[in-house]
Amino acid sequence: MVQISESVEFDRPASVIWPLISQPELVASCIPGATIQAAGDGDYSGTISVKFGPTVVLFKGQCNISYDHDNRVCTIEGRGIDGRGASRALARGTVRLQSPSASTSKLHLEGEYSVNGPLQDFANAGGVHVVRALMQEFARNLAAVAEPAAQGVDTPARETRPISGGALMWKSFILACRSWFGAWTRRP
Numbered sequence: 001m002v003q004i005s006e007s008v009e010f011d012r013p014a015s016v017i018w019p020l021i022s023q024p025e026l027v028a029s030c031i032p033g034a035t036i037q038a039a040g041d042g043d044y045s046g047t048i049s050v051k052f053g054p055t056v057v058l059f060k061g062q063c064n065i066s067y068d069h070d071n072r073v074c075t076i077e078g079r080g081i082d083g084r085g086a087s088r089a090l091a092r093g094t095v096r097l098q099s100p101s102a103s104t105s106k107l108h109l110e111g112e113y114s115v116n117g118p119l120q121d122f123a124n125a126g127g128v129h130v131v132r133a134l135m136q137e138f139a140r141n142l143a144a145v146a147e148p149a150a151q152g153v154d155t156p157a158r159e160t161r162p163i164s165g166g167a168l169m170w171k172s173f174i175l176a177c178r179s180w181f182g183a184w185t186r187r188p
Helices: 014-021 024-029 120-150 165-185
Strands: 002-010 034-040 043-052 055-068 073-082 088-101 104-116
Touching: 002 120, 014 024, 014 088, 014 104, 014 120, 024 034, 024 120, 104 120
Parallel strands: none
Antiparallel strands: 002 104, 034 043, 043 055, 055 073, 073 088, 088 104
8 A cells, every 4th residue: 555644734724624624525626526425424426537638537436434523533435446447446544634823724634545457557656746736736726715714605616627637747747856856855
C-alpha cells in the first residue's frame, strides 16, 4: 500500500470548515470530476471522471464515511474500478481538522491506497503527486464555498466537470519536481 500524508490550510476557523467537511456531497463537488450519492448508513457510491483530450475515463466506486464530530475526524474506506474494469483501487484514510488559531484551520489527510491493473505502475510512482494536486484543487474550491458560509449564506451548488488529465499530470509533475529538488537541496 502506498502511504499518503497531506495537509491544507484555510483562512477560516474550524467552526466554518467542519460543517462543510461533514457534507460528503459538498466535499465531492469540490473535487474536480467527482460525484457522490448516499447509499445509506454511511455508505456512498460515486464516480470520478478524467478527461484526456477528447476521451473521458470514468472510475466508479463505493466508500464508507464515518464522522467523529466532537474531535473533527472523518474516516473513509473505499474501493473503485475504472470503466473498462481493468484497474481496481482500494483506499482508506483519516481526515482531521485542527484549529492552529481562532481564525484558521488545518486539514490533515493520512491514508494509504493500492491500485492493481494497468494503472498500478503509474499509481505507485506518481499517485502521491496526483493526490497532492487534487488536494490543492479541493482546498481552493472549498475555500470558495467557505466564503459565503462564513457570512451565514447558503453554500452554492458547484458544477462538476471532468478533471483535465493533462492539467492534472502537469500539476503532479510540478509538485514532484518541487519534492525532488527540495529533497536534493536539503542534502548535506
